Every structure is written in C-alpha cells, then in structure tokens.
Amino acid sequence: MIKDTILESTALESPLKAASQIKPKTGGLKKNLVASVILTSLIDAFSILVIYLLVNFSNTGEILYLSKDMELPQSEQSEVLQRTTLVKIEKGQMYIEDKPIEPSELVERLVEIKKSLTTEGKYTEDMLALTLQADRRIKYNEMSQVIQAGSHAGFSEIKFAVLAN
Template identity: 25%
Template sequence: MPIVTPGKRPAKRFLKSKIIGGKISRGRKATNAEINVIPMVDMMTMLVIFLLQQYSSTGEVLYMQKDIKLPDAHHGQTIEVAPVVAISGSEIVVTGVKVADVPDLDRDSGYLNIPGLEERLRDEKKRWEYLHQQDPEKKWDGQVNIQADKGVPFRIVKRVMYSCGVAGYFSLNFAALDLGSAAAAPDKAPGAG
C-alpha cells in the first residue's frame, strides 16, 4: 500500500478522466510513493530464521576459547552463570581479563595463591553484591566455573582452585564436553533404523 497524504483520493481510473481527474489534482503533484514490501518481508523472514537458529534456551555460559581443549565427560550437569576462569597452556583469564601467565606460575613455585586471580575474583564478588544489594532473598553461593585445557598440569589447576577458595569461591564447577548423548548414538549401525 503506497504512502499518501490524507484527503480525497479518487480511484486510479478517475485520475485519467478529463472531467473528474482535473478537478481533484489541480496543480498538485502526485504524492503517491509506492513501496515494494516484498524485499522487506523476505529480509525479516531471514532475520527471524537466523535468530531462531542462534537461540539457546540455556544461554551462553561459557565462551569457548580457541586454545583450550576441554576434557570429555559422560555424566554431568549444565553449569550456571558464574565467573569463568579459563586456564590455557599460556595464560589464565577471568571473564575475559588476563590475570597471569602459566609459564610464570611454573617458575614461581613458592606460594599456592595467584594474587592477580584473587583480586579479580574479589572484584567479581563485589560486583555481584552490588547488583544484588536490593534483593535480600538472593544469597551468595560462591560459584566459579573453571575451564581448563586438557594439557595444563594439575599443579596449575591446584593453584587456581586454592586462589578461588581464598577469594571466597568455594563451589567450583569444571567445564567439560558432554559425551553422554553422543556416546549412545554411535552404537547404531548407519543404516539401522
């Protein structure tokens, strides 16, 4: 439907009429601008399909880094939203901020704690408390999600766990790839129904 200015609008066949058409349009330019809405509907359809394919009912809890290969697990639970400590072969990152280098931690074996990690986790705890100060029913659960590479030595993971405990995070969740549903599928033969 074209966009037109309000007022009298005769049918298109009367506009070409010598008798009625001249009286209505007298010196005015036609302001009818016809808009083709088919491309807009096509674009909106593609956008809706794209958004539906990208939708996740659980939400994105973990951002998978390229340099981290997670271990496999057959039994597990879905993790909840909490600060993410990502341990790769080269660095430790908390919610997107680098806090330590793994080679430096290997050289410095005197203490168990990682000061940069503790400080960042305490900042996350303060942020959580500030966001939930108006909600007294919401209690601090002290959860943190640890996303460690398969090849990271346990002594590094142990130091990360200790630093999390010192910062007040006592509920540690380890991220792993879920093989529970994938393990049942290969038992069938390709043609078996």
C-alpha cells in the first residue's frame, strides 16, 4: 500500500504539495502569487557578468574626454596613454587642456607649461610630452603647427591619441 511507503509520508509533508496549483492543499482555487526564481542560473549569470567586467576593468581611468563629433583613428599597436599636456584640435580650433588658444600663442603657452613643470621639480621625463588629440579626418597642415610648437617649446615626445583595438 502507498500509505505505508516512505514516498507517501514525504509527499504529504512536502511544501510543494501545499503550493500545488492543480491540487492545492488549502484555499481551493486561490491563485498562487509566489513565483519561484531559479537561483542557481541567476547566480551563474551574475558571476559570468562579474568576471567579464573584471577582465575588462581598466585602472588607467578616463584620461581624455571625447566629444561626439570627434572620431579618433584606430590603431592595433597603441601603447597605454599617460596623462601629459593635452593639445586638442576640434573644428579648426586649438585647445590646451580644454582652454581655447590661438595658433600664434601656442609656442608661448607651451613654453610656460614646460617651465612650470620643470620648476616644480615634480616631473619625470614622461611628463615632458604632448598628447595630441584630433579627429581622424583632420589634415596634417593643422597638426604640423602643434608638432612644431611642441619641438620649439622643448617637448621631446608627441603622443598621438588613438582608439586602441
């Protein structure tokens, strides 16, 4: 007889039987509002997300701000960008650290920046570099002014900002 078996006793005591919608133990045809969540797969999905985000995590921080009109060229051989003096060319206007500047004042301003860097005494050789940020469709005659000004001011390295592939 089924009553004598262990199956009968466990089936009666099971919380699943009380929650059954076909034969509810109590409350007639009352709709069950408790939805069961499959926690194992949820945790699996969460763990995969965490691992993916941790792998993609970068501690270098967002050094450059890109406006929506600016598209940097792509590069497969780029190096990690370090924060140095930034010169930006956007829509024909030059900027040093987001402050607009006329091309004729560029050398003078860069000389001042270099002087302030060297007099503070807290600089390394890497800091004596210019970062050039410009749209990929810009022509070299505009970029050349920055390169020349950088050389005149004593910046020994130019870092061309690119999108890393």
